[in-house]
Amino acid sequence: MRPISPVLRSQVYSILYGAIALFLVCSLILYPEQAFQSSLKGLKIWWEIVFPALLPFFIASEILIGFGVVHFLGVLLEPLMRPLFRVPGVGAFVLAMGLASGYPIGAKLTARLREDGLISRTEGERLVSFTNTADPLFMFGAVAVGFFHDVSLGVILVVAHYVASLLLGILMRFHEPNGPSTPPPPADSSFFLIRGLRAMHRARLADGRGFGQLMGDAISTSIKTLLIIGGFIIMFSVVIxxxxxxxxxxxxxxxxxxxxxxxxxxxxxxxxxxxGLFEITLGAQVASQVPAHVDISYKMAIVSAVIAWSGFSVHAQVANILSKTDIRYGPYCIARLIHGVLAGWITFIAWEPIQHYLVSSKMTTLPVFLRALPAPEWSEWSIRIHWGWCILLLLGLLTLTATLWERIKNRYFKDSL
Structure with missing residues (x-):
């Protein structure tokens, strides 16, 4: 069978894209009132939830990168990230921010690291695949409490989502095994905190911007990115x-x-x-409205898979962010499929053990305060910062353990190993 010529393929794509655009415009003309109402719905979601939730994280991340804090974390977390995920230590910053803040900050920070030359293209494709995740407050507040009215379900969603994400990161370390990699930091016998501080100082001097300029640039870049994200949210609300x-x-x-x-x-x-194929919030809401005779474990497995897939709306946002770099969207899309399958499968098989543990330990009565919170509280950015610090602390403890083990191995077991 003869392969399709590039010219013919390009013509087919042109016809396909034109037909999709024409179909969309005609649909908007036929249903103007519905399109307007759904547009307002998307705007409300962006303005009341997405914008205030992500803006502080976007600004803070830009400032941390400019002042070299990311380089500091990179030196500290190198012994953890490179052996486990085959990405440099700076990837731990993306992992922590992504887990704490949710879509699409993992993609945003990965693209930024690639633009600064801190990761290679292959490492960027590995990194974005498992760091662009949902945040725990969305899974607890919006899904478990808001849709299913049972905060204990959030425990299952969070455990399945993040365990699947880490498994995906380990799987993606085999992505392009011969691909280009950034060199590890040069050997240095000084204390790892001292090495981190030196790296941070060099990075701040190389950036050269003062706090005022850095803050202004961070706000400008962050708002521009959020406007693009808002456009995607509104447009996909209309399309759905x-x-x-x-x-x-x-x-x-x-x-x-x-x-x-x-x-x-x-x-x-x-x-x-x-x-959920198009939008995760809508998919979770529809699952919560399924008749009660359907077992709850099936509902949660589907919701978990939908959250991990993240929907075409988030995919479009990520594709736009990655388009500014040479990081390809294809591996990310495949990784989302794998993450969805893993998250749904883990949710289903872990349903009974986790439910039994929650009931036996009476943990279902602990987070009662969540039920009394006002609706937008789950997206409060200060709580997300708390999650971010917790994740960074956990990564720091793991890194300290790995560093101490490396020193002990080199000192006492070098000849035997």
């Missing part, structure tokens, strides 16, 4: 509404139902899978 109005959503549900039935998942969850 229009697809539902013209019946395409029902066709997709009918197409996916036999597949779910084949793998033992109730077909009542087909609508949540299709909704």
């Amino acid at each position: 509404e229009v697809l539902g109005r013209i019946g395409i959503t029902n066709l997709l549900i009918a197409a996916i139902s036999p597949l779910l039935l084949a793998i033992g998942i109730p077909t009542e969850l087909s609508a949540s899978v299709i909704a």
Whole structure:
């Protein structure tokens, strides 16, 4: 079979893109009122949740990079990140910020590290695959409490999501094994904190910007990125509404139902899978409205898979962010599929043990205060900063352990190993 010529492929893409654009415009003309209302809904989500939640993190991350704090963490966490994930130590900063703040800050920081030459293209593709994750406050507040009215379900979602993410990071270390890598830091016998401080000082001098200029640049860059993210959220809100109005959503549900039935998942969850294919919040909401006769473990497995997949809305945001670098979107998309499968599978097999533990330890009665919080509290950025510091502290402890082991091994077991 003769391969398709590049010219013909380009012409097919042009026709396809033109047809999609024409279809979208015609749909907006046919359903102007629905498009307007869904646009307002997307705008409200962006303005009340996404913008205040991500803006402080975007600004803080730009300042930390400018002042060399990322280089400091890179030196400290090099013994942990490179052996485990085959990425430099600076990747730990992206991991901590991504876990604490959620989509799409992991992609944003990965692209920034690539622009600064701190990671290679291959390392960037590995890093963004497992650091661009959902944040715990979304899984606890919006999904567990907001949709399912049971905060204990958030424990299962968080455990499955992050265990699957770390497993994915270990799997992605085999991505392009012969790909280019950044060189490790030069050998230095001085104390690792001293080496980190030196790296931070050199990075700050190389940047050269004062606090005022750095703050202004950070705010400008962050707001520009958030405006793009807001545009994607609003546009996909409209697209989802229009697809539902013209019946395409029902066709997709009918197409996916036999597949779910084949793998033992109730077909009542087909609508949540299709909704989550486009947007994670909508997918989780639809799953929470599935009739009660469907076992809750199946619902949570689908929700967990949907959150890990992250939806086409987040995918579009990530593709836009990565387009400014040579990091490819393809490996990220494949990684999202793997993450979704892993998260759903872990949720299903860990359902009984975690539920048994929560009931036996009476942990389900502890977070009662979450039920009394006002609706937007789950996105409070100060709580996200607390999560970020906790994650950095955990990574620091793991790194300290790895460093001490390296010193002990080199001193006492060098000849035997």
